Amino acid sequence: MRLSRGQNMLVSEVVSQRNALDFSQKDLEGVIFDIDRYAIHDGPGIRLLVFMKGCPLRCSWCCNPEGQNFSPEVAYFPAKCIGCGACIEVCPEKALRFQEGKLVTNWRICRHCGRCVDRCYADARKLFGRTITVSALMEEVFKSIAFLTNSGGGITVGGGELTGQATFVSNFLRSCKKEGLHTAIETCGYCTWGALSKVLEYADLVFYDVKHMNSKKHKTATGVPNRRILENLKKVSTRPVDLVVRVPVIPEFNDDEENLSLMAEFIVSQLNLSRFQMVELLPYHKLGAFKYERLGRVYDLKSLEPPSDGKLHILRKIIESYNIVCHVGGLNARS
Template identity: 35%
Template sequence: MTKGIIFNIQKFSIHDGPGIRTTVFLKGCPLRCQWCSNPESQNPDIQILYNHQTCLHCLHCISVCPQHAISYNNEHIHIDFQKCIGCLQCTQQCPSHSLTCEGEYQEVQEIVRICKQDLPFYEESNGGVTISGGEGMGQPQFVEALLQALKAEKIHVAIETTGYIQEDIFHQLAPQFDLLLFDVKHYDSHQHLFKTGVPNELIIQNLTWAIQQGIDVLPRIPVIPDFNCTLEDAEGFVKLFQKTGIKRVQLLPFHQFGEKKYEMLNQEYLYQNKKALHPEDLKDYQQIFINHNIDCFI
């Protein structure tokens, strides 16, 4: 497949792998992490976002929607995504541009063309392209076509993955990447299920397999309040990593960069009042890994 659905292409990324990178965000994710900073990535379809602050309340969107998927209540526009077919008439005709869309279908060659614009930056910084999401492997045929096209241009390609992928798909795709940025959210499957909507057995299984195959894997822990942020949790991760042979890990402090998106998607955000974490907050947490001879950085 040469066409996939993406929601952003971010240039000059410096946190999504080595060097200066272009990050391609694909829609669709099997997890429902309560703190997700890209909630627009979860649904694999085109979605409509609503900005209440700029809305004129003219209700023109209601009249142009052919599916009658838009309603008005409590001075807010509400979109029924069960009815919405993504025709985008509401976004195209909104006079204040308060309705926008997330997600569009793009051809592999168009994405490669955009990524190639920054080849000199990749070469000077040992950077490249990172496929993110959502879950990039959730569109396996498209992502493989994109990966092969980028590799044909001799571009370093990484992927940010949840690891929650069918074994056959993971085994097919993972070895083709230069780097797997592999999220490990919890060592305990019950806790993982409670906060992400899925257990962690398949994730750990794929992680272990990738390491055994000699694939370049960087496990990353998003450190989240009331989920996996205690020193006891750090010890739990250490035990898991010792079993799987992991010697290096990155910590990702919890942040609130995606908070506004929940309001625009008319979704509840369960981490709304949680305080963001900063690198200095994780020094003791980091030291637990270092004490067990695991290279840990933030």
């Protein structure tokens, strides 16, 4: 096949970009559960989103439950199943059986070994989570690099929680910076300062989640208290990196006016605002609810409805009354 002159230039560009990689880090491995190539809500321009697997929180509204566990896990897509039974034959735990014509997984004894995934020709079983090296991930970046650079975009790393794999992420971001790409991270902030500062070193922009100012309520809904998160946020604000505070607006949990006022008060009184950009309110949605069943889990918020436009308007006005820029955001990596 002959390449056009333009295609040849593109190939030589990619080759030189590959050669620019720091190959001393090429074998460093991380575990990701997804890559999204053309995202527009998680930083300037077109973004390539990398989803790191594993998170120390268990937010009941999480729309990426497949990213919560640090190890790979199997999901089942019943609409694709043709009922061949091949998976049952290979399961070493005897976790699969037919019941009234339907395949049933006993998730309590499934060890997520992935044998059923390899055997299923209908793609009805899928393993979330794969190991990847920094250089292999950079290969993924190079496939989209023209879109990223021409749009003024870049890379956003989220999850899960990226600080659980801080060394890998730091090296990946460093490789992205070498290519001249804008880099953003999204964090829940529940980590050691050492891990967070490691990834901050090569980040241009941080999306920092703040969920509730009351530590007990925070723990009830996420599984962890908020003190470390708020302390880390103060430290992040002193670093030379742009900062956006993201607040998932979850009805009946954190959408009261007192909580929003306390958040705004904290921002203006406790943070260094020199690189602080804004608060983004991310309205609760149910788009991830169907994933829970595929993973053999229960979605606890089935009856919860998203906040109304009127409610979001009131909350935005509260934040703005503290002279803070406030946007109501769209769908993004973590909401």
